[in-house]
Amino acid sequence: MRQRLPDLAYGRDPRQVLDLYLPDAPSPRLLVFIHGGGWRGGDKQQYRALGELLSSFGYAVALPNHRLAPEHPFPAQAEDAAAAIACVLRYAPESGIQPRGVLLGGHSSGAHLAALLAVHPDLGETIAPCDIAGVICISGVYDLTAYAAASGYLAPVFGDAPGVWADASPLRHVGAGAPPFFFAYAEHDVPGAAEQAQAMARELRRHGGFASVTAVPGRDHVSILAGIQSLLDPLALGLAMFLRQVR
Numbered sequence: 232m233r234q235r236l237p238d239l240a241y242g243r244d245p246r247q248v249l250d251l252y253l254p255d256a257p258s259p260r261l262l263v264f265i266h267g268g269g270w271r272g273g274d275k276q277q278y279r280a281l282g283e284l285l286s287s288f289g290y291a292v293a294l295p296n297h298r299l300a301p302e303h304p305f306p307a308q309a310e311d312a313a314a315a316i317a318c319v320l321r322y323a324p325e326s327g328i329q330p331r332g333v334l335l336g337g338h339s340s341g342a343h344l345a346a347l348l349a350v351h352p353d354l355g356e357t358i359a360p361c362d363i364a365g366v367i368c369i370s371g372v373y374d375l376t377a378y379a380a381a382s383g384y385l386a387p388v389f390g391d392a393p394g395v396w397a398d399a400s401p402l403r404h405v406g407a408g409a410p411p412f413f414f415a416y417a418e419h420d421v422p423g424a425a426e427q428a429q430a431m432a433r434e435l436r437r438h439g440g441f442a443s444v445t446a447v448p449g450r451d452h453v454s455i456l457a458g459i460q461s462l463l464d465p466l467a468l469g470l471a472m473f474l475r476q477v478r
Contacts, residue, residue: 233286241295241318242311249274249295249315251285253458259291260332260364261323263316267339268371270308270388271300280340284460288474291328297344301387305399308467309354312344316358332364334477338456341445342371346401346431352411363410365477367470370416370424370452373431374402377423405434413473415466417450424452445469 236251253259262285266273269329275294282292295315298307316333323330337345348354349366372378378385389395397403412435414428425446432442447455447466458464462471 233283235283235286239318241315244298246298247311247314249293249319250282251319251326252281252282252290252292252294254286254289254291256289258327258329259289259336260329261316261319262290262334262336262367263293263295263312263319263345265295265297265312265335265337265341265344265366267337267341269298269384270305270340270343273290275339278456282454290334291319291326304353304387305389305395308340309344309347309351310461312356313348313358316348320358333358334365334367334474335363336367336369337371339367339371339452342368343373343401343410346371346412347399347404349412350401350404350406352404365411365413365473367413367473368428368431369466370420370455371414371427373427374400375407376400376466377427388465402431402434403429405438405440407438407440409435409438409440411473411477413443413445413470415445415447415455417452417455418446418448419451420455421452428430433447443469443473 233255234253238248241247266275275296278294282294285292297311320330335345345366346368346403349363416428428444432444435442459467
């Protein structure tokens with residue numbers, strides 16, 4: 232019988248909680264999906280349908296919240312995501328979750344955080360790259376420096392120093408040995424979403440890695456996940472194929 236364990240604390244801040252979906256299957260693999268919201272908003276509750284769906288596929292799904300900017304500027308969000316992963320894995324012997332073969336994922340700013348944790352040499356210390364089976368990035372941002380014109384929006388999160396923006400860009404940390412990536416963006420996504428996904432995919436392939444990219448027609452940045460529960464949906468189909476490849 233599948234279970235949903237809500238609001239499990241992984242830290243002392245009220246935002247440092249996660250929902251854990253446990254499947255009716257022995258020794259499930261862990262999939263951690265980070266919510267969007269521009270690093271300053273959003274909530275795990277927005278992704279409950281996704282958690283339930285992936286749990287029905289046999290994954291243990293963790294949906295963490297994280298502290299929000301500008302009260303908590305970057306890297307608080309990445310640190311919280313890493314702490315949530317560490318918390319779930321710490322109790323893996325009791326829950327039966329596999330400690331290896333973890334999948335990371337996220338939507339919008341959550342996709343940025345998932346990608347960064349997978350490739351950044353310092354932020355990813357919670358889990359070894361060899362233990363990451365794949366990364367799912369939906370409508371994400373991978374090169375913050377390309378959004379210099381949006382500095383008024385990003386500065387309260389990342390500050391004003393160009394070096395911080397570059398270091399916080401997953402694209403700048405891609406190297407050999409990166410895990411497989413799945414990228415998706417919507418036809419009517421935010422400006423630059425398609426270019427960001429394609430650029431990150433090219434960089435991964437240039438270093439010998441695997442990257443697939445799915446364009447979702449008729450959707451926008453928010454509604455891209457609306458059809459995820461139907462395998463007739465391009466996003467759901469692409470994601471299902473990717474998950475089958477990384478099993």
